[in-house]
Amino acid sequence: MIKLLKSEVRLHNGRPTIFINAEQYSPIIYALTDCPGGRLSFEEIPGRSVRGFADMGFKLFQLDIWLDDMWNEDGTFDISIARKQIKGIINKCPEAKIFLRYHTTPPKWWNNKNPDELVDFADKPVSPEKALPGFQRYLIQDLDTVPRHSFASKKWMDDSTRMLKLFLSQLSNSEEGAFLAGLQPATGVYGEHHYWAFMKHEPDTGLRMTEAFRNYIKNKYKTTDVLKKAWGNQEADLKTACVPGMNARLGNSDGIFRNPVSERNIIDYYDCQHNLVADSVVHFCKVIKENWPSPIITGAFYGYYISVFGRSAAGGHLSEQKVLSSPYIDCLCGPQGYDKNLRNLGASGSSRGMLESSMLHKKLWLDEMDQPAHTGSVMAGMPVYPKYESLQILRRNSIFPIANGAGLWYYDFGPHNYSGWWLDSAYEEEIQKIKRIIDFQMQTPYHNPAEVLLVFDTEVFKYTAINSKLDPITDAACINLSYPMALRSGAAIDTIYLSDIKRINPDQYKCIIFMNSFILDAEQKKFIKGTLCKNNRHIVWFYAPGYIDDENASIDNISDVTGLNIERISVNGVPGIKYGRISYDLHPVYERLYKTPSDYPKLDLFISKGSDGPALVCREESSHTIWFSPIPFTSYEVFSHIFAKAGVHLYCDSGDSIAAGSGLLSIHTEKGGPRAILLPNGKKIETKTNPAETILINYNTGEILLRG
Secondary structure (H helix, E strand, C coil), rough: CCCCCEEEEEEEEEEEEEEEECEECEEEEEEEEECCCCCEEEEEEEEHHHHHHCCCCCCCCEEEEEEHCCCCCCCCCHHHHHHHHHHHHHCCCCCCEEEEEECCCCHEEEEEEEEEEEEEECCCCCCCCCCCCCCCCCCCCCCCCCCCCCCHHHHHHHHHHHHHHHHHHHHHCCHHHHEEEEEEEEEEEECCCCCCCCCCEEEEECCCHHHHHHHHHHHHHHHHHHHHHHCCCCCCCCCCCCCCCCHHCCCCECCCCHHHHHHHHHHHHHHHHHHHHHHHHHHHHHHHHHHCCCCCCEEECCCCCCCCCCCCCCCCCCHHHHHCCCCCEEEEEEEECHHHHHHHCCCCCCCCCCCCHHHHHHCCEEEEEECCCCCCCCCCCCCCCHHHHHHHHHHHHHHHHHHHHCEEEECCCCCCCCCCCCCHHHHHHHHHHHHHHHHHHCCCCCCCCEEEEEEEHHHHCCCCCCCCCHHHHHHHHHHHHHHHHHCCCCEEEEEEEEEHHCCCCCHHHEEECCCCCCCCCCCHHHHHHHHHCCCCCEEEEEECCCCCCCCCCCCHHHHHHHCCEEEEEEECCCCEECCCEEEECHHHHHHHHCHHHHHHCCEEEEECCCCCCCCEEECCCCCCCEEECCCCCHHHHHHHHHHHCCCCCCCCCCCCCCEEEEEEEEEEECEEEEEECCCCCEEEEEEECCCCCEEECCCCCCCEEEEE
16 A cells, blocks of 8 residues: 655645655755756756755655647647656655645646637737747746646636646645655746746637626626626626637736726726636635645745736736635745846846745745756856855755745756756765755744734736836835845845734834835725834835725825825826935836836825925834835945944845845855844844855854855
8 A cells, every 4th residue: 555645735834844754844945947958857957957956965855747648639638757857866865855836737638629618818919839949948938928738727727727637636645756756837928827828918818708707796796786886887798798808908907007997897806817817726725634644745837026027917816815715725836036136146036926925824835946058058047146146046946945944946957958967076976065054043033033024915917007117106016126135135024915014013123114015905905004013113104005095096195195285297207306415316217117218207296295306204203103205215324324223134235135044144245345234132243255155144043054
């Protein structure tokens, strides 16, 4: 009889932790890619990579499995490829525990047989897949408007569920099934639960989505009369409502914002779409939990927030509470941020998710560390650096999730998509050192030193323009420029969703920044005013806090939130602010979004009445301090200034990217030079850093763990 593993994620020493057969494992995994030539563990080149990581002490491995390789058009189902994949790892590492990324995307023949179950697009008709030379990745054209299943398709859900149950039944009765520790259902663009073609196109206007949208509004509004009032449209009808087309999606009528009444149909559509995606994640994880005959870890690509390319409404992950609150999901995961402010030298290498939100829900977050080594990459947009710099980036990227209570896997595309990035003695030595540090830290109580909390919203993307050119504030400035600058402030920082604000321990934080909280309901405002605005805490608001409430958009709402008398102005150039010796502006955003100044949009800003123009305003109350900035902070100096005013501990003031937590302090510098590092216990470390160096310090003892 096959003896299956008993795998789970549970709290251990204050952090979500992997346990397999009651033994604790550090959350550090090696993963092969899905690319032909690099995806099969039993082939020569990837097999060599697996052996290399096994020799480095790795016991946890991840592999991709596709329905295309198992489910045949004649209805037969053959899991031999999955068994061979697992066997390929076990032959190199008999003690291995395997995590499979199981793609629920149906094979191409299924699409051909079920045209009514497919996605359609508001901006462009579906076209056949291109005939590309050679054997391509199954997901190679996911960003094109090609045939793919709709997330609203019940037939897709039913058929893929039936195949998943068959897979679980057959594998659990095989010898290889005894090594399975976890299963990660995957679909959407690159298996990452982005809606198909979302980067440049607008889904989903297909038949199944139209049906799902009508069901959504019927469940929400019940009667056509209620719908007409909610949408401000006397022509609206529950039976004939359609998914909004491109003209509607492009037509936000209030600056960067949608009118919450007259454009409610668009807001409702995006809500419907994102709920369907989240529901599918929960559904497949539930099927796995209920049909694998032993406790098993489930997880999914979900929770991407940083670096979603200004396209969160079309294809981000905006129904986070459905996933975070599900008892069927143990971990969330995603590649580290791709933005140059996060990947380049001097940047932070940060996760894309809200890591403190995952911790608050007792979910393990796993970063996918896929940044190239010096040997290069065929993947577009992946920065490649010389060997020394690559090693320092490897260290930076590996420590960031660990310091924040999360974990990671090394996703090994290799220089030619065949794996092998880190099979070099210098990288192998570094990874072994990192693993030893992580193994040690997992045996000690987790400590979170963050005194700063950054709060990010998901609802706001349903109420704002569809891309960053039309809305340079909500994503491009507030997230992908401001957040990386905060990580250079010298402070330890937590990030959460606005939807989790009531879960925090407010006493931990001396400064809370609401990064893009432009949509606030009455209950949220009551909590912020009654619970957060006290104990000398500093509260920071950007751009248009609370501009939209439960029903209306109003400048009075901003005045209510900030306590300031607010008015609207229009700016035709690049908005900027001076505050004493500090200045910050949106030039970095505009330079990336627009070709010439003639392309710059007219942008509405909200300012304190009576001021000469955009200004950073500080309002001190007896119990707290309010800061209001008409644009988000885009330099680390202004973050550092306010954090210092709030009494936040700053580890350094040099503008280097830091991560701190679990006793670890990582400082990554671009240019190097003399540094004075102040630890929480008052100890000062004075040193000289090299260009591109990442220094790893035990912030409790001052011991330098890794450098150079």
